[in-house]
Amino acid sequence: MAGNEFSVKLLIWRQSGPAQPGELASYTMDNVLPEMSLLEMLDLLNEKLTAEGIDPVAFDSDCREGICGTCGLVINGIAHGPHSGAATCEVRMRSFSDGETIVIEPFRAASFPVIKDLVVDRAAFDRIMQAGGYVSINTGSAPEANSIPVPRPHAESAMDAAACIGCAACVAACPNASASLFTSAKISQYAQLPQGRAEAKRRVVRMVDAMDEEGFGNCSNHGECEAVCPKEISIFNIGRMRREYLKAVL
Amino acid sequence: MAGLTDITRSTVGKKLLNGLTGLLLCGFIVSHLTGNLLLLVGREAFNQYAYFLHSLGHGAVVPIMEVGLVMLFGAHAISGISVARSRRRARPDGYKKSANAGGTSRKSLASRSMIVTGTVLLIFVILHVAQFKLGWGQLRDYPDVMIDGHASVDLYSRVVDWFNWAPMVGLYVVVMLMLGNHLRHGFWSAFQTLGANNPRYENLINTAGMLFAAAMAVGFLLIPIYIFLFVEPTAGSSLAAG
Ligand code: HEM
Ligand code: SF4
Ligand code: FES
Numbered sequence: 001m002a003g004n005e006f007s008v009k010l011l012i013w014r015q016s017g018p019a020q021p022g023e024l025a026s027y028t029m030d031n032v033l034p035e036m037s038l039l040e041m042l043d044l045l046n047e048k049l050t051a052e053g054i055d056p057v058a059f060d061s062d063c064r065e066g067i068c069g070t071c072g073l074v075i076n077g078i079a080h081g082p083h084s085g086a087a088t089c090e091v092r093m094r095s096f097s098d099g100e101t102i103v104i105e106p107f108r109a110a111s112f113p114v115i116k117d118l119v120v121d122r123a124a125f126d127r128i129m130q131a132g133g134y135v136s137i138n139t140g141s142a143p144e145a146n147s148i149p150v151p152r153p154h155a156e157s158a159m160d161a162a163a164c165i166g167c168a169a170c171v172a173a174c175p176n177a178s179a180s181l182f183t184s185a186k187i188s189q190y191a192q193l194p195q196g197r198a199e200a201k202r203r204v205v206r207m208v209d210a211m212d213e214e215g216f217g218n219c220s221n222h223g224e225c226e227a228v229c230p231k232e233i234s235i236f237n238i239g240r241m242r243r244e245y246l247k248a249v250l
Numbered sequence: 251m252a253g254l255t256d257i258t259r260s261t262v263g264k265k266l267l268n269g270l271t272g273l274l275l276c277g278f279i280v281s282h283l284t285g286n287l288l289l290l291v292g293r294e295a296f297n298q299y300a301y302f303l304h305s306l307g308h309g310a311v312v313p314i315m316e317v318g319l320v321m322l323f324g325a326h327a328i329s330g331i332s333v334a335r336s337r338r339r340a341r342p343d344g345y346k347k348s349a350n351a352g353g354t355s356r357k358s359l360a361s362r363s364m365i366v367t368g369t370v371l372l373i374f375v376i377l378h379v380a381q382f383k384l385g386w387g388q389l390r391d392y393p394d395v396m397i398d399g400h401a402s403v404d405l406y407s408r409v410v411d412w413f414n415w416a417p418m419v420g421l422y423v424v425v426m427l428m429l430g431n432h433l434r435h436g437f438w439s440a441f442q443t444l445g446a447n448n449p450r451y452e453n454l455i456n457t458a459g460m461l462f463a464a465a466m467a468v469g470f471l472l473i474p475i476y477i478f479l480f481v482e483p484t485a486g487s488s489l490a491a492g
Contacts, residue, residue, distance in 0.1 A: 011346075024346055077349030084353045103347040110340055173351055175362065176333075177340035178261075208262045217340030218261040218333040221439040222361050227351035236448060242262055243445030249256045249263070 005031045006098035010045065012057055013105045015114050022114065024103070034094035038081065039064060039071065041093055042104075058117040064089040066230055069165030072172065073118055074105040079169035079228040087167060087230040107172035111179070111214045122168050124214040125182060131210035132203035133186045139195050154192040161188035163231040170225035170233070176217030181225035183211045184241035185233045191244055201248035208245060261336065264329045269443030271326035272436055276462070278319065279429075283469045290476055293406045297395055301402040327372050334365035360435040367432040374425045382408060392484075407484040413477035422474045430467030437462050 007030040015022025029045055036044075039061050046056035062070035071088040075081035081091040096102060104118065112120040162185075170181035187204050190196025196203075219238060226235045257263035285303070288296045304312050350357055360367075380386040385408065392408055394401040412418050437459030441447045447455060 013346075074345060077345060077347040078351050084351075105345055105347070108341055108343055108345060110342055175341075175357070176337040178336075180261075205256065208260050212261050215340060216261075217336040218265055220333060220361060220364065221356065221435075221442045223354060223356035224351050227353040227355035234449075235442065239442055239445040239447050242266055242443060245256075245260075245262045246266060246445070249254055 004034055006034075008032055008041075008093075008096055009099070009101040011101060011103045012118070014057070014117055015106075016055075016116065018113050018115060022117075024105075032093050034092065036093045037064070037089060038073075038075065038091040038093060039089050058115075058119045060119050061089055066090045067165065069167035069230075072107050072120075072167050072169055074107060074172055076103050079107065079172040080167075080230055084227060085230060085232045087165075087169075090230070107168055109168075109171050109177035109216065111177070111216050112168065112171065120168075122166075124216070125166050125168060125179070127214060128179065128183055128207055128210045129186065132199070132206040133190075135190065135195050136199065137195075148194050150193060158189050158192040161185045161192075161233065161237055164189075164229075164233050165231060167230060169228045169230065171216065173224040173228040174217065174219075175222055175224065176220055178219045178225075179211050179214070179216035180219040180238045180241065181229065181233055181235065183207050184237040187241045187244060188237040191240065200244060204241065204244040205248050208241070261333075264332050265443050267325060268329035268333060269440040271322050271329065273440045273444070274322055275326055276433070276437065276440070278322070279466055279470075283466065286473055287469070289406070289409060289473050296406045296409075297402060297404060298397060300405045301397040301400065304402070305400075323372070323375060327368065330364065330368050334368075356435075356438070358435060360431045361439070364432060364435060367428040370425060370428050371432060381412065388412070410477055410481050411483050413474040414481070414483040416478070419474045419478045423471055426467050426470045429470065430463045433463035433466055434460060 007028060010027040010029060011024045012027065013022055014025045027045060027049075029041060029048075032041055039059070042057060042059060049056050060070050060072065062068045064071070066087040066089060069087070072080065073088045075088065075091065080086060080088050082095050083091060106112075106114050106118045106120050107122075109120075111124040112122055114120050164182060164185035166182065168179075168182065171177055171179050174180075187207055190203060191200045221235070221238075223235050226233065257267055285299055286296075288299045306312065307314075381388075382405065385392075388408060389411060392404040395404045396402070413422075438447070438456045441455045
């Protein structure tokens with residue numbers, strides 16, 4: 001084990017509560033191992049802080065294997081850090097070098113108020129889902145496979161969209177804090193399947209309205225969202241959302 | 251339920267309006283450039299063309315087009331400004347450190363400066379119309395020329411005299427480079443906005459957008475530069491002396 005430890009300097013956003021002002025606090029972590037995850041490194045930092053009587057850094061995580069969408073940090077200016085197609089919990093310390101300064105900030109959007117330190121309230125996404133991210137009839141058990149034919153490309157494309165884990169990195173990375181990628185993924189996962197098609201028009205209008213009511217920004221087609229998305233959700237879904245919207249209002 | 255008015259209400263609607271009007275404006279500048287290249291052919295050809303346009307439909311076509319263009323620019327500018335402004339409300343507190351994600355991101359200087367290049371274009375278009383259509387600030391009166399037995403404005407001389415003045419040429423060069431930048435992101439972006447972008451054609455649309463942006467910028471640049479270098483100012487213009 002000995003030999004490959006290194007140290008990093010951390011600049012971490014500390015904010016004691018939603019209404020309190022926050023600032024970047026500086027910490028140094030020694031004995032960091034390349035195979036540690038970034039979150040494990042933060043766990044060690046918190047043990048150290050606790051031992052020193054300092055309030056540990058609050059951050060979110062759950063599965064720590066890139067499937068739940070709970071984690072989410074902006075690492076050196078990039079949501080979910082330096083790797084494409086990976087969540088914050090999948091970032092390893094080998095991505096950083098000895099003596100490097102790592103700046104860690106919460107996902108920033110007016111619609112995602114900071115609760116504490118690096119934890120933000122992403123309930124706005126739940127409210128967008130409540131507005132139409134469902135099929136309101138009971139589809140029962142799986143029907144006989146040939147009774148509802150689904151073209152394979154539609155099935156694949158719907159599955160790709162359904163891979164969204166609702167982490168909100170797309171909002172964090174967007175210069176406009178737009179929720180278009182998330183909302184379009186949810187719309188796309190239903191719009192291409194027969195069960196979801198029936199309510200497609202009502203769904204797209206309601207979900208877009210909900211997205212707007214939450215105060216997210218408009219989309220400038222920068223495409224930063226796709227680049228940071230741990231599930232590599234494509235911005236073609238945003239194009240589909242707009243087509244569906246146009247169909248619904250015409 | 252939902253109706254067409256939603257287009258002006260929701261973010262998706264406004265973006266659709268911005269993309270559609272942007273693409274229509276692309277169509278307009280193609281025809282504008284094509285006609286104006288006649289300036290390089292000569293006095294006769296260009297003044298004939300101006301007369302031809304103004305005589306279309308017993309003179310009714312140009313005013314109708316003008317109203318349409320004012321609405322097009324207006325709708326495009328209002329929707330574009332609304333998209334750009336949405337970020338201020340949506341992200342009041344920025345990041346201490348921000349970086350580009352790279353990878354498949356399409357974010358560029360062009361995409362980030364749409365509001366800047368767009369605002370410059372808006373101011374420019376107003377001044378451009380005042381300058382050439384209304385004849386503001388011109389240095390002398392241009393007597394009408396006779397075309398097919400009709401009196402018609404001598405637009406050629408007005409243009410040639412303005413473009414013999416170096417600062418005016420410089421201004422046009424700067425603004426046309428901004429137009430090129432607006433279109434470098436804008437052309438592809440409009441297809442993405444209208445849902446007409448897809449994995450198979452994305453590279454094609456992107457390349458076409460680059461070529462289109464370059465063609466428009468270079469095409470419009472050519473006119474003032476060519477006139478400045480190769481066409482003498484008209485007699486009687488005070489700039490002719492200098
Ligand atoms: C020669 C005239 C113009 C042409 C050909 C043009 C073309 C375009 C195109 C094709 C787009 C892409 C639309 C989309 O993303 O869906 C666009 C976007 C935009 N235009 Fe223009 N435009 C022109 C003038 C203007 C003017 C006068 C403004 C005034 C402010 C403006 C502001 C904008 C803005 C802010 C955007 C980007 C909106 C965003 O953030 O997504 N443009 N333009
Ligand atoms: S689209 Fe991607 S970045 Fe956005 S919430 Fe879904 S998984 Fe996260
Ligand atoms: S903690 Fe579950 S995706 Fe990162």
